[in-house]
Each structure stands twice: as C-alpha cells, then as structure tokens.
Amino acid sequence: MKNILTLTSLILITACASEKHVETFKSSAFVINHDKVIAYFARDVLPENRMYEIVDTLNLGIKLVNELISGSSDWQMYGDEQLTYNFKPGYFVSHATKSGEINIPVVIYSMYGQSPWLHETLHILLRSKKGNWWPISLKAFFRMPQWFTEGMAEYLAMKISYDHQLPKLDLFDSGGYITVDSICSISLKGENSKYILNHIGEPGIMIKLHGKKRYEYAPAFYNCSCSFTKYLTETYGLDILIKAYSDYQNEHKTIEELTGKTMKELKAEWLLEIN
Numbered sequence: 001m002k003n004i005l006t007l008t009s010l011i012l013i014t015a016c017a018s019e020k021h022v023e024t025f026k027s028s029a030f031v032i033n034h035d036k037v038i039a040y041f042a043r044d045v046l047p048e049n050r051m052y053e054i055v056d057t058l059n060l061g062i063k064l065v066n067e068l069i070s071g072s073s074d075w076q077m078y079g080d081e082q083l084t085y086n087f088k089p090g091y092f093v094s095h096a097t098k099s100g101e102i103n104i105p106v107v108i109y110s111m112y113g114q115s116p117w118l119h120e121t122l123h124i125l126l127r128s129k130k131g132n133w134w135p136i137s138l139k140a141f142f143r144m145p146q147w148f149t150e151g152m153a154e155y156l157a158m159k160i161s162y163d164h165q166l167p168k169l170d171l172f173d174s175g176g177y178i179t180v181d182s183i184c185s186i187s188l189k190g191e192n193s194k195y196i197l198n199h200i201g202e203p204g205i206m207i208k209l210h211g212k213k214r215y216e217y218a219p220a221f222y223n224c225s226c227s228f229t230k231y232l233t234e235t236y237g238l239d240i241l242i243k244a245y246s247d248y249q250n251e252h253k254t255i256e257e258l259t260g261k262t263m264k265e266l267k268a269e270w271l272l273e274i275n
Contacts, residue, residue, distance in 0.1 A: 022086055030043050037062070065121065066079070069156075069242055075129055076125060076127065084101040086101060087104060095120060098134050100124050101107050130246065147200045180226050
C-alpha cells in the first residue's frame with residue numbers, strides 16, 4: 001500500500017508540473033490552428049513546411065478515428081472539439097494530459113519523424129462524459145482496467161494505420177496489425193509472463209509499468225493488451241467494446257453483459273486463439 005501511495009503522489013506531482021510548463025511553452029511557441037487541430041511547436045527545431053505537414057497528418061488521423069467510431073459522439077467528451085498538440089522541447093514520453101491535450105517531444109519527433117501521436121489521440125477521443133481514469137488515484141490502482149484503456153487505444157491506432165497506410169510508431173516492436181498476436185504469444189513464454197498475464201482482462205494498474213524496469217514489462221503488456229482487445233473487437237464487434245469503454249467504471253461488467261461471457265471465459269478463448 002505504501003508503494004502505491006508513493007507512486008500515486010509522484011504521478012500527480014509530475015502531471016501538475018507538466019501542465020504548468022506547457023503554459024509557459026505556449027507563450028513563445030509557433031502556432032498552427034487548422035481544422036480539428038491547434039498545434040504548438042517549439043521554435044527553430046522543424047522547418048515551417050514540415051510543421052504544416054504534421055498538422056495535416058494529425059487532422060487526417062482525427063478524421064479516421066471519428067469515422068471508425070461513428071455514431072458514438074454523444075458520449076465523447078472531446079468528440080466535436082478541436083484537439084491541442086504541444087510539440088515541446090525536452091526528452092519525455094508522449095502523453096495525454098488531464099486537460100485533454102497531447103504533449104509530444106519535438107526533438108525526438110525531429111530525429112525519428114514519428115511519435116505515438118495516434119495512440120495518444122485515441123486516449124483523448126475515447127474519453128467519456130461519464131468520467132475517465134485520469135488523474136490516477138488510489139481507486140484507479142485497484143479498479144482501472146489498464147489493459148483495456150491501453151489496449152483499445154493501441155488496437156484502434158494499429159487498425160487505422162494498417163487500413164489507411166497512416167504512419168504509426170511501433171514503440172514495442174509488435175510488427176503491427178498482422179503480427180501483434182504472434183508477438184504477444186511469444187512474449188507470454190518469457191520469465192515475466194505470469195505477472196503480465198495476471199494484469200490482462202483484470203482490474204487494476206500494473207505497478208511495474210511505472211517503475212525503473214518499465215521496459216522489461218511494457219512491450220509484452222501493451223502488445224498482449226492490444227491482442228486481447230483485437231480479439232474481443234473482431235469476435236464480438238466494435239460497438240460492444242465502444243459501449244464498454246464509454247461506461248466509465250463499469251467496463252468489465254459491460255463487456256460481460258454484452259458478450260454473455262465472463263472475462264475469464266473471454267480470456268481463455270483469446271489465449272486459445274493466439275496459440
């Protein structure tokens with residue numbers, strides 16, 4: 001319990017500091033306001049024409065997400081709103097914020113030309129008016145279906161990228177839509193497989209994802225969460241998963257009610273399928 005409280009406090013402090021830094025950054029940033037996107041770029045890092053190209057890609061991604069989850073905008077917190085992207089200086093992990101913005105390290109983007117922007121965009125567009133699991137709280141550590149919040153964002157980003165040849169950073173070497181199941185299956189034969197599998201299809205946050213050894217656990221957790229979400233979506237239908245995601249705090253219960261099966265049964269089906 002002490003470790004959970006300490007980690008919760010650290011996450012909240014880091015998030016609050018990040019929000020304050022963003023406002024300072026915006027005051028001197030290069031701004032592009034176009035269609036569904038308002039983007040702030042650190043100056044003198046990217047050529048101006050490249051910044052406009054990035055904004056066009058962001059707009060395309062938002063359009064494709066909304067088309068995929070069409071008919072669901074009545075529950076979305078940010079469904080019809082303009083999204084804010086902050087291409088900030090510094091080295092950090094791209095992330096969505098409490099206020100619904102997306103922070104991306106511009107230096108890393110300029111070096112590699114990519115970031116998990118589509119994954120983070122989905123985190124924002126999938127936020128429900130009923131509420132969401134941000135900011136992280138003590139309750140979230142025990143009840144948040146982290147496998148689902150991350151798996152849904154990654155699966156939909158992967159599917160859109162595959163269907164529309166949209167650039168997507170393969171952060172955890174899944175190989176993409178075609179091979180994520182086999183990569184997950186292989187990773188579940190590793191030494192951390194039991195611990196990881198215990199956090200997929202179950203409520204609660206995987207604490208080791210937020211520790212010093214994050215990258216020993218993150219690839220298998222993200223790829224297998226994506227694979228399980230993919231199985232559920234393509235077996236039982238995207239509408240069911242969208243309804244579950246939008247039903248804040250009742251995600252597992254909704255999946256079980258709409259599929260007519262327990263999470264244990266669904267998990268067993270998925271494992272049999274990928275093996």
